[in-house]
Amino acid sequence: MNSIERDMRYTTRFAPSPTGPLHLGHAFSALTAWDRVQARGGRFLLRIEDIDRDRSRPEFEALIETDLRWLGLDWPRPPMRQSERMDAYRAALDRLAAMGLCYPCRCSRGDIRAVLSAPQEGAPAIGPDGPVYPGTCRGRPMAQAGPDDSIRLDMARAAAHLGQLPSFEETGPIHPGRHALDAAALIGGVGDAVLARRAMGTSYHLSVVVDDAAQGITEVVRGADLFEATQVHVLLQALLGLPVPAYHHHDLVRDADGKRLAKRDDARALCAFRAEGLGPAAIRDMVGL
Numbered sequence: 218m219n220s221i222e223r224d225m226r227y228t229t230r231f232a233p234s235p236t237g238p239l240h241l242g243h244a245f246s247a248l249t250a251w252d253r254v255q256a257r258g259g260r261f262l263l264r265i266e267d268i269d270r271d272r273s274r275p276e277f278e279a280l281i282e283t284d285l286r287w288l289g290l291d292w293p294r295p296p297m298r299q300s301e302r303m304d305a306y307r308a309a310l311d312r313l314a315a316m317g318l319c320y321p322c323r324c325s326r327g328d329i330r331a332v333l334s335a336p337q338e339g340a341p342a343i344g345p346d347g348p349v350y351p352g353t354c355r356g357r358p359m360a361q362a363g364p365d366d367s368i369r370l371d372m373a374r375a376a377a378h379l380g381q382l383p384s385f386e387e388t389g390p391i392h393p394g395r396h397a398l399d400a401a402a403l404i405g406g407v408g409d410a411v412l413a414r415r416a417m418g419t420s421y422h423l424s425v426v427v428d429d430a431a432q433g434i435t436e437v438v439r440g441a442d443l444f445e446a447t448q449v450h451v452l453l454q455a456l457l458g459l460p461v462p463a464y465h466h467h468d469l470v471r472d473a474d475g476k477r478l479a480k481r482d483d484a485r486a487l488c489a490f491r492a493e494g495l496g497p498a499a500i501r502d503m504v505g506l
């Protein structure tokens with residue numbers, strides 16, 4: 218098959234971080250993506266999001282693959298592994314920096330909290346990454362970037378650079394339809410997003426955008442908790458000249474008290490259900506598929 222044919226096929230991915238065992242919420246996400254591929258005849262890809270070297274563990278990666286195979290899923294091996302793609306993230310970061318859209322930030326979380334809690338500040342807006350950064354380091358030249366700095370995107374400059382902001386198609390049940398990015402929402406509600414975390418060389422936002430393009434993803438299937446982050450991803454796609462996939466944000470699986478299942482909730486880990494002798498049909502049933 219040539220690359221043009223391949224690019225036209227429906228392609229989605231499941232992109233877990235190997236920082237713990239998969240739970241029912243992950244099963245719902247992976248199975249939703251898998252079912253959408255089966256219905257359309259396309260590709261299901263796996264991506265291991267292991268940029269957080271402190272928290273990622275090879276044994277969790279192995280367990281993820283065992284759990285997914287047990288659920289009946291299959292994908293081209295080996296999966297994409299983010300820890301092997303630092304050069305691609307560096308190139309994207311250099312490109313954004315060359316456009317004059319980045320600055321080095323030396324603020325710790327504590328510094329940011331202190332600025333935001335000053336009496337003259339109102340309640341800070343909360344964006345997809347937490348409280349909106351107050352801009353303390355904005356305007357510092359990239360030439361001053363040190364090894365302990367994070368690199369941030371100057372959101373106002375990025376929006377101005379594009380002028381006409383892009384839009385994306387949401388196919389999920391919660392916010393269906395076409396969503397145009399909005400400069401005021403980006404600047405006031407997201408703020409200067411981190412593109413490279415201190416000592417990490419990249420960030421979730423930057424790597425996910427670079428990798429969705431590299432894997433030829435046509436529809437991103439993931440939990441509704443990442444809907445607000447999507448505007449950052451679509452903005453980065455426009456800045457980097459990458460295709461904008463469709464997005465399908467699904468409902469989150471909740472426990473009996475309506476609380477979102479956390480990864481460390483080991484009682485709900487798929488491997489625990491497997492050890493009890495349950496099968497994939499029981500898991501599908503439990504998550505309502």
Ligand code: GLU
Nearest residue numbers: 232233234266425439443
């Ligand atoms: N790695 C992310 C997670 O485990 C998912 C990222 C994505 O699907 O965009 O929550």
